[in-house]
Amino acid sequence: MKLDNLKKIYTQMISNGLERHVFKYKHNNAVIFDVLYFIDESPHVLGFGVLEHNFYFEVEIKKGFQLNTVLNSSDYTQLCKILNLKYDPNNPFKTSMFFDEFNKQLPKITHTYSTPMPQTIAVYRSNVDEPEKIYFFGWLDNKKTGHDVSLDNLLKTKKLLSNKAYERCKRGNISSRWTDKSHLAKTYFEPTT
Structure with a gap:
């Protein structure tokens, strides 16, 4: 159709x-x-x-x-x-x-x-890592901490934010950060690599 x-x-x-x-x-x-x-x-x-x-x-x-x-x-x-x-x-x-x-x-x-906010999408696409944390809280540069971004975090980034953010995070070893407290939510901004 x-x-x-x-x-x-x-x-x-x-x-x-x-x-x-x-x-x-x-x-x-x-x-x-x-x-x-x-x-x-x-x-x-x-x-x-x-x-x-x-x-x-x-x-x-x-x-x-x-x-x-x-x-x-x-x-x-x-x-x-x-x-x-x-x-x-x-x-x-x-x-x-x-x-x-x-x-x-x-x-x-x-x-x-x-444009839907991440928490709007999260209500429906709830099969993500830490599903109770639906408010975008910023980015974590894993190169500075010596860690690697997890696959679960990358998938949450893709489902709730965008494919572009997912690609940048994957390429730059960046994790999206989330909170369950609405008053701590930040306006979405794209990660820098």
Whole structure:
């Protein structure tokens, strides 16, 4: 399936220098999803989350804004439950209908203030090192301490910050630092190598 309207968002993200974008999607005037669009990943990724149901799934966006509409069985079942759908063997729910409606309702404009904060992403991408520490706290130059950046830290950097930060940290032996205290959070800045 092709998400034609996603191309407009992508184009605006590029012109605004954005690598990640967050916006709301209301399905059938009932369920509100947080949608995360990651164009710094290859292929691009669209994440759909509903916080009050502790539900999140991701789909890959291939060249030409194509996506495979098939979800794994647990995500499909949970999505049906959240959308309050009852099984009808004569008319089963097709995820292509969900994505088609999503494509029709995509926002027309992106805003630089719609870049997701690391803690916004962490709520959904919680399978990271020290998942309780969701607030960015800065960088640690491991060359000065004589240590090596851990693979777990690199993966957390990639999932919550950006692919660019991941590459710089890997190349420069830099660790991202995190805290569980919101008042200690720092505004994200790129690591220097």
